[in-house]
Amino acid sequence: MDVSRNRRRIFKGRIVLQLTRIGSITASGVVYKLNIVEYWRCELNNECNSGFLSQRSCLVTLCFLASQSFSSVIFAQKTIDVPEPAPVEARNEGSGPYNRLILRGAYMIDGTGAPAQGPVDIVVENDRITEVKVVGAPKLAIDSGKRPVATEGTEEIDLSGMFVLPGFVDTHLHLHTMESGQKVPPEYVLKLWLAHGITSGRTVGSDNTRWMIETARRSARNEITGPRMEVYPMFNTSSLGLAPANTPDEAREHIRLMKKLGATGVKFIGAPEDILNAALDEAGKQGLNSTMHHAQIAVMHSNVLSTSAAGLKSMEHWYGLPEAMFEDQLIQRYPTDYIYQDEQNRFSEAGRLWQQTAKPGSDKWNSVMNTLLERDFGMSPTFNAYVATRDLMRQARAKWHEDYTYPGLWEYYRPNRDAHGSYWFYWTLEDEIDWKNNYKIWMQFVNDYKNRGGRVTVGSDSGYTYNLYGFGYIEGLELLREAGFSSLEVIHSATLQGARQLWIDDDVGSIQVGKKADFVVVRENPLQNLSVLRGTGVIKLNDETGEVERVGGIVYTIKDGIVYDAKKLLRDVREMVQVDKDRLGIPPGPMPIETVPSDK
Ligand SMILES: [Zn+2]
Numbered sequence: 001m002d003v004s005r006n007r008r009r010i011f012k013g014r015i016v017l018q019l020t021r022i023g024s025i026t027a028s029g030v031v032y033k034l035n036i037v038e039y040w041r042c043e044l045n046n047e048c049n050s051g052f053l054s055q056r057s058c059l060v061t062l063c064f065l066a067s068q069s070f071s072s073v074i075f076a077q078k079t080i081d082v083p084e085p086a087p088v089e090a091r092n093e094g095s096g097p098y099n100r101l102i103l104r105g106a107y108m109i110d111g112t113g114a115p116a117q118g119p120v121d122i123v124v125e126n127d128r129i130t131e132v133k134v135v136g137a138p139k140l141a142i143d144s145g146k147r148p149v150a151t152e153g154t155e156e157i158d159l160s161g162m163f164v165l166p167g168f169v170d171t172h173l174h175l176h177t178m179e180s181g182q183k184v185p186p187e188y189v190l191k192l193w194l195a196h197g198i199t200s201g202r203t204v205g206s207d208n209t210r211w212m213i214e215t216a217r218r219s220a221r222n223e224i225t226g227p228r229m230e231v232y233p234m235f236n237t238s239s240l241g242l243a244p245a246n247t248p249d250e251a252r253e254h255i256r257l258m259k260k261l262g263a264t265g266v267k268f269i270g271a272p273e274d275i276l277n278a279a280l281d282e283a284g285k286q287g288l289n290s291t292m293h294h295a296q297i298a299v300m301h302s303n304v305l306s307t308s309a310a311g312l313k314s315m316e317h318w319y320g321l322p323e324a325m326f327e328d329q330l331i332q333r334y335p336t337d338y339i340y341q342d343e344q345n346r347f348s349e350a351g352r353l354w355q356q357t358a359k360p361g362s363d364k365w366n367s368v369m370n371t372l373l374e375r376d377f378g379m380s381p382t383f384n385a386y387v388a389t390r391d392l393m394r395q396a397r398a399k400w401h402e403d404y405t406y407p408g409l410w411e412y413y414r415p416n417r418d419a420h421g422s423y424w425f426y427w428t429l430e431d432e433i434d435w436k437n438n439y440k441i442w443m444q445f446v447n448d449y450k451n452r453g454g455r456v457t458v459g460s461d462s463g464y465t466y467n468l469y470g471f472g473y474i475e476g477l478e479l480l481r482e483a484g485f486s487s488l489e490v491i492h493s494a495t496l497q498g499a500r501q502l503w504i505d506d507d508v509g510s511i512q513v514g515k516k517a518d519f520v521v522v523r524e525n526p527l528q529n530l531s532v533l534r535g536t537g538v539i540k541l542n543d544e545t546g547e548v549e550r551v552g553g554i555v556y557t558i559k560d561g562i563v564y565d566a567k568k569l570l571r572d573v574r575e576m577v578q579v580d581k582d583r584l585g586i587p588p589g590p591m592p593i594e595t596v597p598s599d600k
Pocket residue numbers: 172174204205461
């Protein structure tokens with residue numbers, strides 16, 4: 001298609017029209033497309049509402065006017081209705097921020113990769129760290145004369161013997177709602193995230209971008225209980241309220257609208273090559289960050305090498321990476337009866353992909369890795385999002401489902417051809433073994449990438465595949481440990497590396513004077529056992545009493561100097577789940593997977 005001319009004009013000072021000639025002169029005239037480029041701005045500040053009967057009538061009128069004027073074939077970029085979830089409830093939790101707050105006596109893991117230090121006292125004024133002071137050595141009494149002084153009105157929290165870390169960054173969030181397939185209250189999701197130490201993150205796709213951005217703004221102002229969120233709308237989905245982009249110009253409009261609405265990045269997924277490249281180019285021009293799920297339907301023209309060359313900043317999951325390293329084939333080997341929309345096909349064959357690519361350490365493996373390193377390309381592997389594929393029973397029966405999984409979410413997880421990620425139609429041992437082997441090679445790539453200086457972050461992608469909000473993030477840490485990261489390297493990925501990936505490391509990601517007062521506090525040493533960060537803790541025999549106990553779970557999550565009792569957040573979540581189970585007549589405890597529960 002020949003896009004030869006763009007013209008813009010102001011219409012009544014309120015709407016910018018863009019006329020794009022999209023065809024050559026024919027007997028019937030010149031083919032033009034009419035786009036309403038700045039309609040949303042009007043709608044957002046509410047000034048224009050009185051001038052229009054409705055959005056739809058406005059469009060009809062404009063099309064009519066345009067067709068009268070140009071006597072040619074006119075296409076208007078259509079808007080579509082997107083359901084808007086209810087606003088998230090106002091914040092009722094947390095204390096602070098304080099004029100002056102001192103966290104006393106904890107051991108500090110600062111996120112930079114430095115070993116644990118302390119005991120330290122950390123002084124916070126309002127939402128910022130103003131002093132970090134080592135005040136002694138382990139097992140020695142602390143000389144109180146050397147500690148920061150509590151002036152009048154100072155709040156002090158005794159964290160003696162506990163561990164303090166920077167707030168965690170989650171690079172792959174979806175804030176589901178009662179309107180999503182998961183049918184969960186967003187407050188439930190937000191509390192689970194915060195209770196697991198996630199104080200910052202990016203949402204990489206939601207049903208309604210404007211609602212998501214408004215929710216993120218409210219969280220930034222601490223009007224709601226939840227992490228601060230960078231919003232990366234998913235490119236070319238209905239969430240913007242625009243019809244799909246089918247030309248490069250329309251793709252650019254989608255990106256410009258995201259920027260205008262307040263997004264800070266774009267989440268890409270497979271698209272036709274010219275559409276994707278125009279959108280990537282526009283994202284760069286608009287100064288937007290970016291990441292991508294390299295969907296198999298488009299990976300022939302868009303693998304990690306081509307997209308990173310076009311300016312993409314990071315990748316989600318792993319698709320697009322093995323395909324960039326094929327040596328003996330051009331296309332993934334699919335069974336002949338494979339259909340992408342059959343999710344058992346899609347996910348079981350995905351588990352056989354790493355075995356088809358270049359061997360670890362081979363020239364091809366190294367050259368692809370080196371190219372990505374040169375481009376400072378980030379990886380958000382979301383290891384925990386696929387962990388059910390290698391042991392479905394373990395993941396579906398994880399301890400936390402008993403009290404923390406909302407009935408609507410449980411229903412969504414169950415085998416279902418109509419729900420994304422619920423592909424357990426007949427998940428076999430063969431699938432699990434192939435996935436276990438798939439993980440070994442995939443983990444080796446990610447670990448090598450980190451060892452050679454690459455940026456690897458933690459993204460949880462919860463709300464699918466028996467992967468529960470918050471708990472899934474901690475599984476993500478555990479799986480990086482399994483991939484070969486040390487515990488300190490895992491914490492580094494979860495904090496400073498995540499902040500760098502989101503371009504927010506000036507403010508968060510490490511414990512440093514001047515940065516935001518975002519912390520995770522836990523009683524046990526997470527370097528010794530990252531699993532203590534799970535909300536359900538871990539099992540431990542108490543040798544003094546002979547009792548078997550649960551220990552662990554985050555004690556405090558602190559965001560912007562506001563102190564949240566993480567155990568209280570979890571109690572709230574358990575109560576929300578129980579209330580909904582009562583409503584539905586579901587007994588407490590684990591819910592069945594099968595339609596007719598087995599008595600075996
Ligand atoms: Zn996702």
